[in-house]
Amino acid sequence: MAITDYKMPQSLDEAVQILASSGKNIKVLAGGTDLIIQSKSQSSDPLQVLDIKSLKDMTSATIDGSGMSLGPAMSCAEFTARKDIKAVFPGLVEAAYLIGSTQVQGRASVGGNLCNASPAADTIPALIVSNAQCIIHGPDGERTIAVEDFVTGVGTNCMGRGELLAQIKIALPAPGTSDAYLRFIPRSEMDIAVAGAGVRITLDSAGCCTDARVAIGAVATTALLVPEAAKALIGTMLDDVALDAAANAASAASKPISDRRGTAEYRRHVVGVLVKRAAKIAAERVKGE
Amino acid sequence: MPKIHVNTIVNGDAVEFLCEPNETVLDVLRNELQLTGTKEGCSSGDCGACSITVDDRLVCSCLVLAAEAEGKVIGTIEGVADKDQLHIIQQKFLEHAALQCGICTPGLVVSVQALLKESPNPTEDEARLYLAGNLCRCTGYDKIIRAVMDAAETMRGAA
Numbered sequence: 001m002a003i004t005d006y007k008m009p010q011s012l013d014e015a016v017q018i019l020a021s022s023g024k025n026i027k028v029l030a031g032g033t034d035l036i037i038q039s040k041s042q043s044s045d046p047l048q049v050l051d052i053k054s055l056k057d058m059t060s061a062t063i064d065g066s067g068m069s070l071g072p073a074m075s076c077a078e079f080t081a082r083k084d085i086k087a088v089f090p091g092l093v094e095a096a097y098l099i100g101s102t103q104v105q106g107r108a109s110v111g112g113n114l115c116n117a118s119p120a121a122d123t124i125p126a127l128i129v130s131n132a133q134c135i136i137h138g139p140d141g142e143r144t145i146a147v148e149d150f151v152t153g154v155g156t157n158c159m160g161r162g163e164l165l166a167q168i169k170i171a172l173p174a175p176g177t178s179d180a181y182l183r184f185i186p187r188s189e190m191d192i193a194v195a196g197a198g199v200r201i202t203l204d205s206a207g208c209c210t211d212a213r214v215a216i217g218a219v220a221t222t223a224l225l226v227p228e229a230a231k232a233l234i235g236t237m238l239d240d241v242a243l244d245a246a247a248n249a250a251s252a253a254s255k256p257i258s259d260r261r262g263t264a265e266y267r268r269h270v271v272g273v274l275v276k277r278a279a280k281i282a283a284e285r286v287k288g289e
Numbered sequence: 290m291p292k293i294h295v296n297t298i299v300n301g302d303a304v305e306f307l308c309e310p311n312e313t314v315l316d317v318l319r320n321e322l323q324l325t326g327t328k329e330g331c332s333s334g335d336c337g338a339c340s341i342t343v344d345d346r347l348v349c350s351c352l353v354l355a356a357e358a359e360g361k362v363i364g365t366i367e368g369v370a371d372k373d374q375l376h377i378i379q380q381k382f383l384e385h386a387a388l389q390c391g392i393c394t395p396g397l398v399v400s401v402q403a404l405l406k407e408s409p410n411p412t413e414d415e416a417r418l419y420l421a422g423n424l425c426r427c428t429g430y431d432k433i434i435r436a437v438m439d440a441a442e443t444m445r446g447a448a
Binding site for chain 2: 002003004005006008029031032033036037039040049051053075077100101102103104106107188189190
């Protein structure tokens with residue numbers, strides 16, 4: 001692709017209008033850490049880019065009594081530096097912190113990671129366990145879709161022509177709730193997940209798990225919500241039997257491929273181990289350990 | 290499409306340039322502004338040789354479109370030294386022989402400056418993690434890290 005046009009709309013409506021009238025060769029530019037690399041590929045197909053970073057609320061985040069509104073194009077560097085967000089959504093912040101290098105985090109965004117829809121995207125399992133909702137603007141107005149339904153396949157999402165991810169909204173979790181995200185990579189940093197797992201846990205005052213959400217990444221064409229793994233945790237004290245059952249449920253739900261990063265069998269095993277460990281970390285966070 | 294007119298500030302100086310939509314800040318720095326200290330390595334954001342700051346944020350200039358620089362404040366390796374007076378970070382890179390071929394060095398110096406601005410007293414692990422996006426195929430990194438830790442200590446003393 002070759003970038004042949006650069007547009008910077010000043011309002012959501014203008015952005016939607018440009019997207020709706022520009023055919024298939026227009027892409028939204030947030031941090032560009034995927035798009036600009038893709039634009040340097042051999043193909044010379046013309047590509048227009050629509051830079052959304054000057055749109056209102058697109059690169060900022062607010063958190064209040066009802067929850068967080070996250071501008072999809074806010075850089076991971078800014079996002080992960082926000083102590084108020086990390087205090088409520090530590091798992092989501094640690095997932096964003098794992099994306100690329102310091103330099104990449106200066107540009108890459110949670111919304112870009114989501115829209116790019118890599119099966120190994122680190123923030124997607126963390127967004128899923130947070131019950132994140134995607135606010136999409138389009139020619140027919142606004143619609144909301146749960147993040148687990150946003151990604152439809154490898155590199156594809158549910159947005160049609162003219163549509164744009166305008167906000168990511170996450171309600172404040174119930175008291176006694178925390179989350180964690182873990183991924184496995186063969187290096188210590190700057191790599192793509194072989195497997196990833198996000199877990200959110202709610203504990204009552206006795207330490208009994210009253211609610212849970214489990215999502216896994218890099219082990220199927222999209223990140224998967226695994227209700228069976230959550231069920232294995234709910235109503236337990238998160239003892240080894242419950243954790244093993246959750247791990248087995250996650251392994252069973254995974255549909256990994258074999259590639260140079262790992263075999264399917266290996267990924268299936270590792271994703272269970274990650275679920276178990278992430279659940280323990282989330283529970284420790286609830287208890288303030 | 291006509292060229293895009295961009296106003297920006299580079300190393301403290303107001304700069305304007307014309308660019309094509311597909312040109313990156315790296316392209317403009319090197320080819321239009323003759324600021325060739327910023328190096329092109331991988332062109333895919335993996336090696337960090339082209340590291341610069343945009344509005345004080347460390348980024349790879351190969352992954353920023355030149356058109357996006359409108360109204361931004363850019364810092365490159367050429368802005369690190371004070372005329373002929375090397376910055377402490379540069380001095381420490383020399384003292385510790387933290388470079389061999391030198392291609393990664395400008396990006397590393399810019400990154401180290403950003404690191405020490407955010408975190409004047411980093412642990413060695415913090416420094417290594419922060420600089421993980423700056424690849425060096427010569428030194429094995431130990432000499433770089435020694436230079437970084439020494440520079441951090443010296444800069445804290447000087448502050």
